[in-house]
Amino acid sequence: MLKYQFDWSVVTSGKYFYWLVSGVKVTLQLSFISIILSFLLGLLIAIMRMSNFKPIRWFSIGYLEFFRNTPLLVQIFFWYFGSYKILPEGINSWLNEHNFEFASAVIALTIYTSAFIAEDIRSGILSIPKEQMEAARSSGFSYLGSMRYIILPQAIRLTVPPLIGQFLNLAKNSSLAMTIGVAELTYQARQVESYTFKGFEAFTAATIVYLFLSLLITWLVSEYDKRFLKIIKG
């Protein structure tokens, strides 16, 4: 029987603690930037998906099916390594001098999640009786105006529970960014493990942080829901 000696000091103080903290910071940045961007992009795609203009609708269907049905890891590699083949040399070297690892991770997470969010928002929009749209249009609202003032406020509210799910997935999926060297939380936990061999402690700490991050996101979204969206419903 091998005995495992727990040593929590490696993750609660000193240099390794700061590594983990810097990882938490990167994970937070990655998650919140991608959450906001993927929500906006998802909203746009959902509206495009319901457009009466066929090319726009077809484009958005293609977008949805492509990005929902390919693995996120492959998409991350695509943006990081694959974009090299498409972009001109000058842009490549500019990107490489800047934090292209972080940017590719944000792009991949945003696009991947936006496809799921778009479908959730669309189902929310579809659940609003179409007579409301007709009534709005006949009262003089434009198509976008009726969306903006009549349909979306109700639809978004209905979409809140599935949206929370997508945001949580995004926050946890952000750990895949470590495969291209983004020093987020899981990356740092692994780093601590390879320096100290205290993997159990490092990953327990990381797990707890992810847990609290998820609970925080759930709380933030439901607070927003309570404060701002309830009024509309009444």
Add this chain to the structure above:
Amino acid sequence: MKRLFLVLLVLLIVALSVGKSVAADTLEEVKKKGVLVAGVKDSSPPFGFIDEKTREIVGYDIDFVKAIAKKLGVKLELKPVTSASRMPQLIEGNIDIIAATMTKTPERAKQIDFSYTYFLTGQKFITKKGTIKTLKDLDGKKIGTAKGSTSEQNAKKVLPNATILSFDDYPQAFLALQQGKVQAVTTDESILAGILAKAPNKSKFEIPNIQISDEPYGLGMRKGDTNFVNFVNKTLLGMEKSGEAKKIFDKWFGPNSQTPLKRNFKIKAE
């Protein structure tokens, strides 16, 4: 709040139920099972890589565990591991021995036992031709390597201002070098030579003569597994004496191989 409480409760239950015992005498265990499970690399030519024709894992490391399995009279099962996963896999009992380009370090020796050195190399860099002359040229640059390796730690020590980007394995790190995302990839010279040999446009890259550390490789076994460690060491010494160890070296690193290196070491009792 209720949700948080429930989550913590589940965590507690999981934490209490973790803990698995691993047999202390691997030698007996392996003989009883009739199979030796070795953790090896599958993308680090010429130590462990997939042969294009046979689709099997072959290499310098594999030949050594093959010889040990033969001496034991058991079958050999190869399990691909990465630099980061190999020690946990061993400690948890998923593999019996590590033969995966692993450098012997004092920190690692606290967790596992090592065999005598069966390969000796040093850490160097691979770069685009003509870009790097001295170590100074690399400070402040981006340098790629693989996660959980000693290479990463050595590079951080000698190049404190460089950004070290750790990838999952060396082929990705090398791809990043080809695309100019990093200015160098650093690891043991023997692995770099293997990468260079397989590179599509070899002539564009070079390994400048900048060595930042000695890297003695050992086979890894569970801590306190004395019988097994002794058996492996005896086998290694026997292989050196019979010339088999040199034969394996020449097969992968001899003058006619793709990665010619000098054999500047002998397997000896330490």
